[in-house]
Amino acid sequence: MSETLEQKMAGKEVEISHGELAKYRFAPGDVYWVKMNGKLVRLLTVGDYIDREFIQKFTSGNMSLMLDRIINEDYLNDGISILEGMRKGRSIKERASSRTEFIDWLNDVFWSGEKEGSLIDLIILGEKVFFAFEDEFAEKLVSGNTEFFTRSALMGILNVIFAINMGYMDDKLLCDIYNLPFLVDYFMHVDGYAFDLIRALEMERKSSGNGREWLEFKGDKMAEHNMFFEHPDKSARLVLEDCKKYFHSEEMVSLIEKHHERMDGSGFPEGIYESELSDLETLFISVNQAISFKLEFVFGDGKKYLKNIIAAMDEDENEIFSARIRSVFENIFECSKQQENENPEESEAIEYDEDLHELLKESA
Numbered sequence: 377m378s379e380t381l382e383q384k385m386a387g388k389e390v391e392i393s394h395g396e397l398a399k400y401r402f403a404p405g406d407v408y409w410v411k412m413n414g415k416l417v418r419l420l421t422v423g424d425y426i427d428r429e430f431i432q433k434f435t436s437g438n439m440s441l442m443l444d445r446i447i448n449e450d451y452l453n454d455g456i457s458i459l460e461g462m463r464k465g466r467s468i469k470e471r472a473s474s475r476t477e478f479i480d481w482l483n484d485v486f487w488s489g490e491k492e493g494s495l496i497d498l499i500i501l502g503e504k505v506f507f508a509f510e511d512e513f514a515e516k517l518v519s520g521n522t523e524f525f526t527r528s529a530l531m532g533i534l535n536v537i538f539a540i541n542m543g544y545m546d547d548k549l550l551c552d553i554y555n556l557p558f559l560v561d562y563f564m565h566v567d568g569y570a571f572d573l574i575r576a577l578e579m580e581r582k583s584s585g586n587g588r589e590w591l592e593f594k595g596d597k598m599a600e601h602n603m604f605f606e607h608p609d610k611s612a613r614l615v616l617e618d619c620k621k622y623f624h625s626e627e628m629v630s631l632i633e634k635h636h637e638r639m640d641g642s643g644f645p646e647g648i649y650e651s652e653l654s655d656l657e658t659l660f661i662s663v664n665q666a667i668s669f670k671l672e673f674v675f676g677d678g679k680k681y682l683k684n685i686i687a688a689m690d691e692d693e694n695e696i697f698s699a700r701i702r703s704v705f706e707n708i709f710e711c712s713k714q715q716e717n718e719n720p721e722e723s724e725a726i727e728y729d730e731d732l733h734e735l736l737k738e739s740a
């Protein structure tokens with residue numbers, strides 16, 4: 377084991393059995409295979425989709441696996457229990473009570489940053505509670521692009537978080553809005569994601585029109601440009617043909633048609649404005665636009681994550697988020713904090729995590 381890894385692993389509960397790892401669909405930390413000579417080989421990076429067959433090869437005989445754990449297991453389990461409680465809630469009152477608990481749970485890490493937690497906690501939370509796809513279909517999606525898949529999982533749970541904050545508590549709606557991001561680019565997935573299309577998606581995300589323009593004027597890219605322009609409509613249609621069974625509502629699937637529209641009307645294919653979009657549509661579009669196609673997860677990256685997203689809106693020239701979403705978040709979390717504080721006058725001023733704030737600005 378190298379000195380760096382020894383230091384990294386010092387004092388952590390590092391051994392993980394195949395059985396424990398198999399409980400996860402996304403790696404809860406970096407996973408290493410311990411070779412006979414004691415050296416470590418990294419098999420998975422935190423957030424990677426866990427291919428069970430691949431991992432099985434490293435668990436026979438005396439071979440063992442080590443995990444550099446990123447997740448906060450106790451915190452994560454509390455979140456799972458709250459959301460499962462909401463799913464089982466028989467009355468509006470029961471679900472509303474779970475909603476209040478969930479907002480408090482989020483507040484501890486992702487708004488106030490008073491507790492430790494990471495984005496991988498959110499990703500695993502979403503997967504444990506809402507993931508609807510069978511293994512075979514999931515593996516088909518992963519084979520297109522693993523980074524897309526993990527990004528989709530983060531988008532899915534962020535959709536749920538935003539929706540719950542906005543007052544949506546219907547179980548079927550929350551399931552659908554979690555699972556939709558995995559299929560927003562489904563039309564492009566069917567033929568495999570060409571590198572140029574992924575590059576165009578990231579360019580388009582950063583600045584509306586750039587991805588389309590780049591494909592249009594790059595010599596022989598016209599076919600890809602057309603595919604790119606048509607993919608919101610074609611993906612929605614193909615999802616209804618191929619995988620309708622994973623969704624409760626065809627109306628929800630139609631959100632895919634609008635995932636590249638923008639608040640300022642500069643999106644595609646229709647170029648519609650925020651005033652022509654429902655709350656749910658603005659939520660779906662905003663999350664799709666806010667999350668980079670290149671993600672890296674580190675310990676503690678969840679602290680104040682939601683607060684920083686809202687703060688980043690102030691400097692957001694691309695108008696990623698609807699003002700409607702912003703006001704809902706500020707009201708809910710600031711009120712929640714105020715209620716807990718016995719003397720509201722002594723409330724701390726809002727402090728932003730500089731590093732994460734910068735990161736968010738870069739990814740926006």
Ligand SMILES: [Fe+2]
Pocket residue numbers: 560561577607608635636
């Ligand atoms: Fe797309």
